[in-house]
Amino acid sequence: MDIMLFGPELFYLGMALVFFCLTLRRQVQVRLDYQIALALSAVGVLVTGLCLFQQGDLFFKAYRVDLFSQIFKFALALGLFLVLTISHNLAAIEERYQAEFYFFLTTTTIGMMMLVSSVELLTIYVALELSSYSLYILVPLRRGDGIDVEAGIKYLFIGAVSSGFMLFGLSYIFGATGSTYLVDILPKMNQLVNSPIGIIGLLLALAGFFFKLSVFPFHFWAPDVYQGGANQVVTFIATASKAAAVALLLRLAVLGHASGYNFTIALVILSVVSMTLGNLVAIVQKDFKRMLAYSSIAHAGVFLMGVLTITEAGYIGVIYYALAYLVMNFTVFMVLSEVAADGRDLQISELAGLYRRSPLLSMSLILGIFALAGVPPSIGFTGKLLIFTSAMNAGYFWLVVIGAVNGTICLYYYLKVLYAAYFIDDPGLPVITLSLPMRLLNYALAAIIIGFGFCPDRIVELAKAAAKAVL
């Protein structure tokens, strides 16, 4: 067994062990913990990058390492690193729990990394639960007035019910095909075309990932958790966690390839409802994080649009957009957590005068928001273009029309944020000073959002090779 195949997971396992030991200390050393976390996660990005082109099977073929899984592992490692860069001021979490914050972030990253590699039903279930349970604990860690535990309990119960749905669906797939390996299930699913047990089983099995991606009807947790959780935790949920869910959705949706019309029409309905509901409710939100939660529900609809084509073009679009979404959503959350440095919930009106208070942050905000809205030449535009084109070519004309209409609706509330930041000024709000690393981070994110929007070819090539591995 080549140790490099399992390298990223082993590294993060070691990192989790380090933080487990750090949680046991009596006296807290917040700065030291932070520096260790940041250094280790930077090394983690490096390790995952080195393992990018590994290929092979592990653990009796229950665990596949291919370009698809490695790309998403790299995205997850990057997501963890980025979240830790904005954790330099963890005002929302009590000092004595900060080591645990790092510990649970690491374990949830391991869970997601194992999730994107697993190609066997039981492995998928256990990996999904490993990543979810750590997040269930992270949400109520916030210090404060009780909304955190309320958000935590909602998150946990909706998550538990959706994983129950998923397990029930998996049991039907197992019963109908007699196997738990995706490679063995795939040819047998073709015989189950349009039989109720196959389609209901598969749709229920996808529920666990609909929950993670906050697709209707498993979206209820998103606004509450986004508002109730600490900013850094929510950033992780909104970026890395979504990427992992998208990856597994891509792997499992292939099973529905032969199920034809009935399966895709269900996904079309979910996609349309998610997009429309997310966008319409986002308009009335005052709280920035709640607005972003509804925007994430709308984006889940966009992801689903690419997934349900089950074509190579659609998969390329979704992989590209998942990576793009991680960067652009992080950019917006980075601005949010820097403006709300004391860890409070940020109202949109509190962004007033951001162009004066911190020109650099306001530039990042405008780039992140435009990328989320899909304005060219950002990565968000390229990703949406790839997904919409693939859906169009697959024959979902009306779905694309609804998607385009939604793209216009979402401009309204995204521009409302920019309006608050640029056209309203409140002299009472203080100037925000950024440290040098944060300034560099801002420039790097801006370069990525614009650069890969202009020349997406390299990433599209990678996504193409990755899509071949799952289709």
Place this chain on the structure above:
Amino acid sequence: MLLFNQLQTYLYLALVLFAIGLYGVLARRSLIAILISVELILNAASINFMAFNRFLAPHPAVGQVITLFIMAVAAAEAAIALSIIVAVYRKMKSINVEHATELRG
């Protein structure tokens, strides 16, 4: 043909258990009762796995292994859920979901 030696019996049993669990999640107001209902859903899945394993599966151990895993994972889940319920009780002095309405979606 005996009732308990048929696959259908167990599938219906699991379906009923699943429905009861889902109803409980939606209808019950106490967090503990919701937790119990979630466990019912998981057990419904376990029964399905065992039944398919007994009557259909080519390899007789797979379903049992999955059921064992579900039990272990459900135990972890219950531990986390109960600890958060305790935290809810400390903050709100109640475990009734109707009192947890500060966040409105």
